[in-house]
Amino acid sequence: MSDFAYRVTPSPVGDILLVVGDEGLVSLHPFDGPVDHELQRLSESLPGPLAPDDTAGEDAVEQLADYFAGDRTSFDLALDWRLVQGFTREALEAVCRIPYGETAGYGEVAVEAGAPRAARAVGTACARTPFSIVVPVHRVVRADGSIGEYGGHPEVKRFLLDLERDAGV
Numbered sequence: 001m002s003d004f005a006y007r008v009t010p011s012p013v014g015d016i017l018l019v020v021g022d023e024g025l026v027s028l029h030p031f032d033g034p035v036d037h038e039l040q041r042l043s044e045s046l047p048g049p050l051a052p053d054d055t056a057g058e059d060a061v062e063q064l065a066d067y068f069a070g071d072r073t074s075f076d077l078a079l080d081w082r083l084v085q086g087f088t089r090e091a092l093e094a095v096c097r098i099p100y101g102e103t104a105g106y107g108e109v110a111v112e113a114g115a116p117r118a119a120r121a122v123g124t125a126c127a128r129t130p131f132s133i134v135v136p137v138h139r140v141v142r143a144d145g146s147i148g149e150y151g152g153h154p155e156v157k158r159f160l161l162d163l164e165r166d167a168g169v
Contacts, residue, residue: 003048005056008035012068013156016133018057019050024078025060029132030156045083064133070167073100075134083130087115091125098139101164105143119143127151133160 004026006019011030017038019027026046031038043050059077066072081089094112098104104112106119106126113122126137132151138160142148150157 004046004050005053006039006042006050007052007054007056007061009061009064011064013133013159016064018060019046020057020060021046021048021080021082023080023082025057025131025134026080026082027130028057028060028134029130030153032153060134067133068163070163073164073167077134079131079134087113087118087121088125088128090114091118091122092129092131092135092137094122095126095129095137095140096135098136100136101167103139103141103161106140107143109140123148136160139164 004019004021006017008015008017010016014030014032015035016028016030017035018025019042027042039050060075063072063075063077067075084092090113091109094109097112098109106122107116109122110116110118115121122140126140129135129137132138138150138157140148147154147157147161
């Protein structure tokens with residue numbers, strides 16, 4: 001049985017929950033509401049207990065700070081993909097190849113992931129990613145160029161896109 005550590009860190013887009021295990025980052029995403037709800041949801045998918053640890057994911061916290069300061073254009077973190085299966089993983093790995101400051105349509109990501117007719121599945125993968133920000137699903141936009149929802153928080157998606165555009169790296 002593996003143990004997993006978690007911490008909550010503040011960011012310009014709200015509190016971010018990080019969960020790490022022996023193989024790397026298991027989950028990283030902004031959340032609303034009580035952290036207990038997020039932890040309960042995650043604990044149902046993990047094979048071991050979640051324990052608070054204020055030092056967990058220190059490298060991720062530092063890299064997020066650099067990203068939000070405009071000093072980082074990519075993340076160098078070990079990702080534990082255990083919560084991601086099949087095409088969802090292929091789609092998210094394709095999302096990782098979208099350059100900083102650029103966007104791609106859901107259909108373009110589907111082609112990159114090897115399934116040209118799977119634009120909707122790409123949308124589902126982006127909505128269900130356990131790795132927000134570090135897997136830049138915010139860079140995936142609708143075919144008409146509009147930004148879309150981003151988990152019901154289009155203002156967060158707009159903030160991240162503007163951050164990357166304004167960093168001018």
